[in-house]
Amino acid sequence: MSERSPVSYPTHPRPEVLTLSPYIPGKPADEVKRELGLERVVKLASNENPLGPSPRAMKAIEEMAASAHIYPDAAGFHLKTRLSRVYGIPTSQIVLGNGSDEVIMLLGQAFVRPGDEVVMGAQTFPVYKTSTLLMGGKPVEVPLKDGFLDLEAMASAIGPRTKLLFLCNPNNPTGTMTRKAEVHRLVEAVPSHVLVISDEAYAEYVGDEDYGTLLPHLREGKNVAVLRTFSKIYGLAGLRVGYGLMPEYAAALLDRVRLSFNQNALAQAAATAALDDREHIHQSVQVVEEGKAYLYREYAAMGLKAYPTWGNFIMLDTGKDCQAVFRALLGRGVIVRPTSAWGLHTCLRITIGTGEENEVLVAALKEALREV
Numbered sequence: 504m505s506e507r508s509p510v511s512y513p514t515h516p517r518p519e520v521l522t523l524s525p526y527i528p529g530k531p532a533d534e535v536k537r538e539l540g541l542e543r544v545v546k547l548a549s550n551e552n553p554l555g556p557s558p559r560a561m562k563a564i565e566e567m568a569a570s571a572h573i574y575p576d577a578a579g580f581h582l583k584t585r586l587s588r589v590y591g592i593p594t595s596q597i598v599l600g601n602g603s604d605e606v607i608m609l610l611g612q613a614f615v616r617p618g619d620e621v622v623m624g625a626q627t628f629p630v631y632k633t634s635t636l637l638m639g640g641k642p643v644e645v646p647l648k649d650g651f652l653d654l655e656a657m658a659s660a661i662g663p664r665t666k667l668l669f670l671c672n673p674n675n676p677t678g679t680m681t682r683k684a685e686v687h688r689l690v691e692a693v694p695s696h697v698l699v700i701s702d703e704a705y706a707e708y709v710g711d712e713d714y715g716t717l718l719p720h721l722r723e724g725k726n727v728a729v730l731r732t733f734s735k736i737y738g739l740a741g742l743r744v745g746y747g748l749m750p751e752y753a754a755a756l757l758d759r760v761r762l763s764f765n766q767n768a769l770a771q772a773a774a775t776a777a778l779d780d781r782e783h784i785h786q787s788v789q790v791v792e793e794g795k796a797y798l799y800r801e802y803a804a805m806g807l808k809a810y811p812t813w814g815n816f817i818m819l820d821t822g823k824d825c826q827a828v829f830r831a832l833l834g835r836g837v838i839v840r841p842t843s844a845w846g847l848h849t850c851l852r853i854t855i856g857t858g859e860e861n862e863v864l865v866a867a868l869k870e871a872l873r874e875v
């Protein structure tokens with residue numbers, strides 16, 4: 504809903520709410536099947552794991568189902584304890600969220616006052632902007648350099664009213680990675696009143712030694728936070744489990760803001776079990792690596808520019824109106840994400856699927872580009 508909307512409000516909303524646009528999620532496969540009368544639909548729009556959840560997670564859900572009448576553990580003891588061991592970070596520095604989306608919203612609620620500034624990429628994960636606008640803050644959107652976040656420009660965009668700075672690494676929707684040296688320079692340059700947040704939703708897919716995760720900087724005691732999720736490689740997007748690793752003072756503040764039972768019991772149990780399933784993670788990485796190689800070959804053969812990716816999705820420049828290509832693909836039962844909401848009017852963000860799904864996509868894309 505925009506400020507220009509003709510709707511009248513018997514009860515007046517906060518003006519900040521009118522600055523928000525509803526989030527447009529990837530179209531659900533069932534909806535497309537119903538609308539177009541299709542039997543088979545391939546969804547490559549939300550960067551989910553095509554292999555599904557870890558079998559260990561499914562077993563944990565079954566076992567926990569009989570206790571669904573009991574409130575979940577508000578402190579998330581088991582999951583936090585496991586995460587603490589995995590990262591070598593005390594549980595007092597971990598915040599669990601209803602997806603990492605919620606942790607982003609909590610950061611805004613805990614830190615951003617009207618007029619405060621939050622620095623982020625101009626084409627990046629949209630929830631950083633939502634959490635800023637909702638609190639009356641000002642998003643400072645820094646242009647990317649050929650699809651890569653420009654950390655020098657982001658550091659220069661910091662002013663006295665800056666509270667938060669969001670890196671998205673790898674960046675959604677471009678798939679690009681920020682390297683260690685750049686991240687190091689940024690952390691050194693940022694004044695201590697700014698909390699630097701690295702959203703690392705796709706970290707497990709990166710496989711690059713030069714990956715600039717903020718984890719070492721957090722361990723060193725810097726004013727930085729790392730966000731991770733079970734929605735991507737762990738295949739648990741439907742359960743909504745994410746978390747933030749941050750300095751103790753920040754975790755304690757977020758704990759005041761969050762709802763006590765923000766993470767349900769099945770989700771906590773599934774996530775705890777999924778963390779240990781190395782085989783599932785290994786297979787998931789393999790599917791993406793094979794798919795990536797195949798898709799880059801096919802896109803190059805079609806003469807299309809595909810951005811380099813370190814995630815489980817590729818941003819593809821079709822050279823045509825991406826909404827038209829999106830609709831042409833939809834008619835063929837393939838759901839992708841057009842990037843027009845980011846001001847990129849010829850690109851699509853396409854999740855890497857199974858081998859078979861990728862083949863369906865390529866065949867449909869060839870037809871769609873002939874049609875549009």
Ligand SMILES: Cc1ncc(COP(=O)(O)O)c(C=O)c1O
Pocket residue numbers: 549550601602603604605628671674675702704731732733734740743744745
């Ligand atoms: C960069 C990034 N951060 C966060 C999220 C949200 O993840 P979650 O499902 O944990 O809320 C996504 C989901 O697409 C994402 O791409």
